[in-house]
Amino acid sequence: MMTCWETIQAYGLRSIGIGERLLPRDDFTLCQQFTLIGSGMIWNLYYGLVAIAVGFFIASALAVAKGSANRWLRKPAEWFIFVFRGSPLFIQFFFAYFLFLSLKQYGIMPWLTSAQAGALIVLILNTSAYSAEIFYGALRAVPKGDVEAADAYGLSGWPRFKRIIWPTMLRLAWPAYTNEAIFLFHATALVSFSGFPTWGQRGDALYYASYFADKTFNPFVPYPILAFYFILLTLTVIAIFGRVNRQLNRHLPKERRQKMRLRMNLIR
């Protein structure tokens, strides 16, 4: 029987291949469940953070493309956003997996069939589409006066976009974008059921939670633990994004600042 501290040492980093290789088979302790599900959260964090970081820039570009007067830019952006927002993420995962699988048969980028690369790409594209729609809405809401003032100062083209339009867009979009970030983290829970194989049982949090639920036939312990971790993650995201929101709004008088408001949950 291991003490809880030994369990954490053995399983704390198991999901990334450090520590004990064999999963516990019976007599699961609460500590083991907490440790292993928490260990799986490393992957959820990885998917969420990378997808947000990369998706942010793609989304900005897509939003500008969708707002462009040039239809060769606008149409592809509109289609991209429609395809990724109009279909379930679950189906996108499956489709991408089988696409990557057939690419592998021709010897093209065989590493894409792993969840850590393939599923990440799907998540990046998916969050890009959702964020682009948010940014596009904010882009249209940039006050006319701001742009006119920029014109009057002789700013145009790239400097005008970089110094006036983009910061304002970001400020207006931020509350909605915070939501998007939260639900992206929630969406990472889907990865372990998406067809992408979990190599060497190095799964994410939900993988371990369902492992325990299957083995013990008792869902009342692992899923609340998972919920606990996700609520913790959600609160962290809110805290960080709230701080950025304050930074973005710092030049405004208090009553005109954008309030953070959490909205509906989303399944993608």
Added chain:
Amino acid sequence: MFEFCAEPDTLGRIQWLSCYLTTGKHMNFYWSFLTVLVLLAITAPTALLFGFGGATAARSAFAPLRWFGKAYIAIVRGVPDIAFFLFFVIALDQLFEYIRHRIKCPDWVDPIWQGNDFIVCTAAKLPLGNAPQWVHETYGFFLAVLTFAIVFGAFAANVLYGAMQAVPRAQLETAEAYGMSRRQVFRRILVPQMWLYALPGLSNLWMILIKATPLLFLLGVEDIVYWARELGGSINERFTDYPHGDWRIWYFLGLLIFYLAFTRVSEIAFDRLTRRLTHGQATIGGEAMRKAAT
């Protein structure tokens, strides 16, 4: 299906495909699309009912009921939905079996949770061990519907709660001034007016519900995802008259297009519904329509 399908080896491409796409298993695949639609048709009103109950509870004057309503809304929103789906299916199943166990086998002494097993007496099993296949499938489907309704009920409760708050206070005060009781105000003034405010949220919810249907696969129902995986996988000539390689990518492309089309059609339908409900309302939208007409 067709008469010329008797000898699949000798057929041309088009004919081969028409035969292949009408095999018995493919018919099951097409039926599973109906399963998805039936699920939506049953879940949407049930979730709305749950939502209505949740929103009413959250506004209740009786404190424990109000806490319950608010907790229901808050908990489901903070956790990934998929965890709820996985949790409720097992939890509900165990709850039903446990209740039946207590009723049907009162003199059972062994504990129900024995280590890693959940054991109830055979008479309490759901569905019964000797039940035909369709009962098992229906029971699984029923659990799925209930799970969907609980999760989406919380979202709907959130939307309806907001909509109830959005009905102008003056409307309710006027009704009270006319001497209506709380109940009458609720039934005659609040509920009829809240739908317009709830519509954007509910249409959003419907889109989300559509996109949640592939999760049926995780709940163990033989839905479109199940059949697409089953039929698309490469299959040897020993097991079928129609051998082919790995076609899963094409099946999932089909599903992708199905969902995109479904979303698009719903969008158009909701646009029309909004226009109809907005007509004649004292809102900015209604005013704009009035101006456009003249």
